Amino acid sequence: MRWCCNAIQQQFEARKKRGIAVVAVPPNELHPEPRFQLSLRSIDDEVVRKVQSPLAGEYVAQTLQTWAPIKYCPWCGVELRRFYRKTWDALYDESELSSLERQAN
Ligand SMILES: [Zn+2]
Structure with missing residues (x-):
């Protein structure tokens, strides 16, 4: 497996920890090419269920994980769809x- 840079591999391998990672969205009928999302996680996955917010019961929007569609690797700038056309599943984790x-998939 050839990665565009070390950072994308390291961040993907650490995707259950807080931080950012690039994840692939598999092709489907509507989108025949793989797409990519930048995933931001603010709390490690293994402890997220233990979090008791001091804001519980109040209506204050909070974000534990969020995603944004991206086209280029945030670390080295390659065009992800092009670079990972055949190997996108290395960046795939349905969860x-x-x-x-x-x-949708
Ligand atoms: Zn890269």
Whole structure:
């Protein structure tokens, strides 16, 4: 497996920890090419269920994980769709996709 840079591999391998990672969205009928999302996680996955917010019960929007569509590697700048056309599944983890993308696939 050839990665575009070390950072994308290291961040993907650490995707369950807080931080950012690039994840692939598999091709489907609507989108025949793989797409990519930048995933931001603010709390390690293994402890996220233990979090008791001091804001519980109040209506204050909080974000534990969020995603944004991206086209280029944030570390080295390659065009992801082009570089990972045949190897996108190296960046695939269904549990890391946003719920919208999970429903679509
Ligand atoms: Zn890269």
